[in-house]
Amino acid sequence: MASRQQFNPAQAHGQGQAKAERAAESARSTAHSAVNKAENAAQRTHQKAQEQESGSFLQQTGEKVAHMTQGAVDGVKNTLGIGEQKK
Template sequence: MSAGEAHGQAEAKAENAAGAVKDTANQALDKAIDATSENEGQAQLRKEEAPGIIQQTGEQVVNMAQGAYDGVKNTLGVGEKK
């Protein structure tokens, strides 16, 4: 094998390796884009659900406070109709 042939083979191998690296990088980029899109969708869904969750939590706090208030009134005998 001559020096020219060896150089040509080395060049071909380098091009193949570079192509494989590009393919791997493109696959990784595609996966990253897919993951980002999925995360954005989940974030949007959570953003849309948040007001409802906050409303429910607020109602639960009000109900618990009312229950505690009524419990204290009953314990002290305040507000009972006789």
């Protein structure tokens, strides 16, 4: 007769927990990558804005976009618990 494996709740729990941890780590990695890309985009926008004339419309618009992007990046970081908490 062939032996049958019996359901082991502790083993199933451990496997589920390990799978959840791998998924969470993957999500954190993806979030870090997205944050880095957004930060780089904000920095490039800010640099481009500084290259324009002091009072130009493009500079003002670029600075607004850079600030909004940085705010969004900070919000994502704080939501994910990877940003600095401001007091």
